[in-house]
Amino acid sequence: MNFIAPTPDAPALLTPIPALSDNYIWMVQKNGHAIVVDPGEAGPVLDRLTPGLTLEAILITHHHHDHVGGVQALHQRTGARVYGPRHENIPVCDVPLGEGDLVDLPGIGLRFQILDIPGHTAGHIAYVGRLDAGQTALFCGDTLFAAGCGRLFEGTPAQMHESLGKIGCLPPDTLVCCAHEYTAANIRWALQVEPTNAALQARAQDTAQLRAQGLPTVPSRLGLELQTNPFLRTGLPDIRAAASQHAATPLNTPLAVFAGLREWKNNFK
């Protein structure tokens, strides 16, 4: 009988692959296996699949074309299984998922838990998992952005507010892996809401530096989002005051503040 000694776990490599105009396709690599999240196109992923690297899974957060445009080609070329939201129409979906489901990926040695986070789309899901000991990563598509959140194309403010509240309860050191590079524009708006927030001011500088070097501003940490992202701060008096003033009407609940902020951001140039 042969015994194969277990190889020590290599650290996971987490990479945002730029795609389309401002999308990121997230790739995780470990143990000679890779997974990608929301491949809006196939080319940039295929470019990175060297002969020693097997694409084990394609994870989809929601049905928008800039997140699924590369799924069919990648699935055909690699045979990787496609996981996606149960309540949305995805071009290929081998494993439909919803709240509480677990995704076990033995090759790469990762396990993800599914959260339903409707709002941007009606069936949007997120993947939460540990990359390495203790390090949680969240793949949240177009729901939580760095210093912002997704537009409400299919859901209500109440749904999005609840979805963001769910995300806000994850560990503060969670890596927030969102699907777009919108950070600089989001911060420009967030500074209108909270001009005196020192953490936000510092983040504006850090972000400007990264972008000047052509570097991604993500992943961010959930703790930083809780300090600087107005959409996660709807219960704070200063935010309520700013949103109420902008709406020219008193906004008396965190949900009303959220809806006011979303309106404000929609119209911000």
Ligand code: ZN
């Ligand atoms: Zn979207």
Ligand code: FE
């Ligand atoms: Fe998108």
